[in-house]
Amino acid sequence: MRIELATVPGSPERPNEDWVSGTLPASGQGGVLVLLDGVTPPRGDDGCVHSVPWFTARLGGALVELSGSRPDLSLAEILAAAISRTAEAHRATCDLSHVRTPQATVALARWNERAIEYLVLSDSVLVLESPDGTVRAVLDDRLTRLPPGSLASDEIADATVRNKEGGFFTAAADPAVASRAVTGSVPAAGVRALAALTDGAARWTEMFGEGDWGDTLGLLRKAGPQGLIDRVRGLEEADAAAGRTRLRRGKTHDDATALLVELA
DSSP, X not given: OEEEEEEEOSOTTSOOOEEEEEEOOTTSSOEEEEEEEEOOOOSSOOSOSSOHHHHHHHHHHHHHHHHHHOTTSOHHHHHHHHHHHHHHHHTTTSOTTSTTSSOEEEEEEEEXXXXXXXXXXXXXXXXXXXXTSOEEEEOOGGGGGSOTTTTSSHHHHHHHTBTSTTSBOOBSSOGGGGGGSEEEEEEGGGOSEEEEEOHHHHHHHHTTOSOOHHHHHXXXXXXXXXXXXXXXXXXXXXXXXXXXXXXXXXXXXXXXXXXXXXXX
C-alpha cells in the first residue's frame, strides 16, 4: 500500500485552510483518509475568535481518531461526533449559530480487508478506481444544482443557500449536517486505488477540463499529487494572464490539496 499527498496554499500571505491526513493502523489492516477544505469567511465578524485552520485541525484530528478507533460507528456517525466534539471546544467563547462560524467541506474514507466506506460533504471529491481501470467519482453536487444567482455574493449565499434546505451543506457546528453527506460502501476487492481532492486541486478537471476523473487519477499516479497541483497552478496563471474570468471571486489560486492511495 502507498499513500502520497501534497497541499499548497492559495497565497503565501494567507494560511492554508485545507487539512489532510492518510493513516494506517498498527495492525497493517486497512486505513483512513481525511480531507477538509476550510471555508474562507468574508471580511468582518464571523462570531468566532478562532481561525479556520484551528477549526480544520480540530475537526480533522477528531475524524482521524474516531475513524480509526470506532469501527462500530458509520462514517456519518463519526462526522456527527467529530462536529460535536469540535463545537464543544469553542462553544464557550464563540457564537456557533453565526452563518459563517468556521466550517469545511469533507471527504472521508475508511477501508479494511472487506470493504471501503466513503463520505463526501460539499465540493471536495473522492475518486475510486476498480481493478479493471474503471473510475468513479463520488460527488456531492448540490452546489451545481443551486438556483441561478444563489452565489452572486456572500450575502446572498449566506442568507439563502448556505447550510439551508434546498441549498448546500458544510461541516460547521451542527452535527445533524452529517445526515446530508453522500455516503456509501463498496467491496474492497472492487477498488485498487482511491484519491481525494479539494476543489482547488480538482480544478484540473472541473474548471479547466484538461481530462476526466480517470485522467486525473492517471496524472496523480504519474506525476504525484504535487505534479497535479503544479499543473493546476500553471493553468490558473495562464487564465489570469489572458484576462479570463472563470476564476472564482477574483482568486487566481485556491488552496489545493490532493491525496492518492494505492491499495494494491
